[in-house]
Amino acid sequence: MPRRPTRTVPTVLLYGWGGSGPGHWQRLLADDLLAAGREVRFPEFPNPDEPELEPWLSTLAETLDGLPEDGYDVLGHSLGAVLWLHHVHRPNTSPRPARVALVAPPTPELDEAAVASFFPVPMEIDAVRAGADGTVLVGGDVDPHCPEGIAAAYARPLKMAATLVEGGGHLNVDSGFGPWPAVLSWCGRDNLAFF
Template sequence: MKSPILLLPGIGNSGPEHWQTLWENADAGIQRIGAQDWENPECSQWVTSLECAVNRAGPDVVLVAHSLGCLQIAHWAAASQTPIRGALLVAVPDPDRPSFPKAAVGFGSPTLRRFGFPSIVVASTNDPFAETDYSERCAQAWGSVLVNIGACGHINAQSGLGDWPRGKALLESFLSAPAI
């Protein structure tokens, strides 16, 4: 059985040209998390939304997060004991950077301790929302494998990645590994 995949977009909810949307449109096994305010995100509400979605999806779910969705996972992982198969965290934003969205409330100081599930952090060398060393610190603290894909901006629609074949390959390799 294929693991269910739950997409966690960032602020603005990944538009029509974003790789998350393209993946969701191409695969019925990929679902987007719902019940979140995409324009005025509040961390505790997003964490509650994630807990409900994970409970519905079951312990074999794989989370695929972009940007603020990565911080959502970090805060959720610190508060929850609900098991998941793992997570792919793409373009983790640094909440202490001036570029961090002012509308996002409560996402600062994500717990920097090991997740209870396997994970991959994907970083870009020219992400306007995080320095590479921030991504490295997060990956190390969370026990994640770090994949640096070079200069790809915020790894979003503006990066011109289309349906991001390299990201799909990372997800497929993750899904083909034995569940821990």
């Protein structure tokens, strides 16, 4: 049976509060994709330790500029996933991606002064569906930043399936993600399903 070609579209990585430091799966993924000759856009958001929604949305818009309509992927982790949900609720948010993976978004009602401008999270089903050809939710079990779980917090309100990673926690370095072969595999396949 012939081997399917590997997906080669650009990938946009959106990190969470405080950034994705050394050893985080997003940094390792960026290195792997770049080594494979893929285009990676990994914006540096202003004040990652004290984020504000509007400057982050502006940086995101600049990052997406010039990407092909329906021809790139987005992986947002934690606050980066929340940022994407705000983005798709704005008018004129083209170019539209082919696929989006929202990984370990924190509880949509987070009450934390340092990130208050990002909450509550907008959750209009039609806006999320129109924001990409397909969007997938990925969360760890027992995520301390989303104690109700990704299914209750996001999947049910958005009427989307969610992939649960056993032992995943917040899917960050503290919970062992680090190297994460599944996310590299997702970037190389055409289908939306995470596993």
